[in-house]
Amino acid sequence: AQKITQTQPGMFVQEKEAVTLDCTYDTSDQSYGLFWYKQPSSGEMIFLIYQGSYDEQNATEGRYSLNFQKARKSANLVISASQLGDSAMYFCAMREPLGGTSYGKLTFGQGTILTVHP
Amino acid sequence: GAGVSQSPSNKVTEKGKDVELRCDPISGHTALYWYRQSLGQGLEFLIYFQGNSAPDKSGLPSDRFSAERTGGSVSTLTIQRTQQEDSAVYLCASSPTADSNYGYTFGSGTRLTVV
Numbered sequence: 743a744q745k746i747t748q749t750q751p752g753m754f755v756q757e758k759e760a761v762t763l764d765c766t767y768d769t770s771d772q773s774y775g776l777f778w779y780k781q782p783s784s785g786e787m788i789f790l791i792y793q794g795s796y797d798e799q800n801a802t803e804g805r806y807s808l809n810f811q812k813a814r815k816s817a818n819l820v821i822s823a824s825q826l827g828d829s830a831m832y833f834c835a836m837r838e839p840l841g842g843t844s845y846g847k848l849t850f851g852q853g854t855i856l857t858v859h860p
Numbered sequence: 861g862a863g864v865s866q867s868p869s870n871k872v873t874e875k876g877k878d879v880e881l882r883c884d885p886i887s888g889h890t891a892l893y894w895y896r897q898s899l900g901q902g903l904e905f906l907i908y909f910q911g912n913s914a915p916d917k918s919g920l921p922s923d924r925f926s927a928e929r930t931g932g933s934v935s936t937l938t939i940q941r942t943q944q945e946d947s948a949v950y951l952c953a954s955s956p957t958a959d960s961n962y963g964y965t966f967g968s969g970t971r972l973t974v975v
Contacts, residue, residue, distance in 0.1 A: 847893060
């Protein structure tokens with residue numbers, strides 16, 4: 743079974759500084775996908791970034807980058823130049839490979855609450 | 861529509877009553893998922909639809925929970941004889957395919973409170 747672990751219940755960062763949110767995962771699959779979502783206080787889930795297990799380059803999307811260390815089974819999210827609007831809950835998720843009885847559902851971690859201070 | 865629409869946004873019900881939660885996915889998205897999020901917790905998978913069929917129902921917590929999808933579009937999650945532990949935010953998500961690299965698009969959720 744797949745498992746996602748986010749060990750930081752809460753993180754604080756000063757505005758304009760960078761912050762790293764940790765995510766480790768456990769799977770016996772060779773092919774999988776890793777996602778990060780942002781959930782503001784409004785409750786919506788916003789897709790941020792995706793990393794495929796076979797991707798050699800770390801994914802980047804604007805101020806978001808994913809520090810993918812496959813051997814360590816970690817997929818940390820790095821947010822550069824934090825903004826007040828980045829304050830939210832952040833979830834790491836893993837998608838199981840498709841095929842057989844596996845349908846690609848996402849398994850989510852418990853989340854990390856990020857607070858950006860002015 | 862432009863996004864995933866869920867209704868109602870809030871529902872308060874008495875213990876023992878049945879409730880229906882509706883999800884209208886993005887047009888053309890064949891994959892549809894229901895998740896449940898309890899207060900301050902992560903997301904718990906409930907059920908996956910591919911078209912109108914539900915090949916993965918492994919997350920439904922009991923036989924009081926059921927879901928259907930018609931016309932490859934709208935989905936309804938039904939909870940019978942609601943219990944207080946059913947109180948949570950129920951999130952629906954859709955995706956063009958199950959292996960999209962953009963993940964899911966989520967609706968805003970239905971906050972269910974069982975009193």
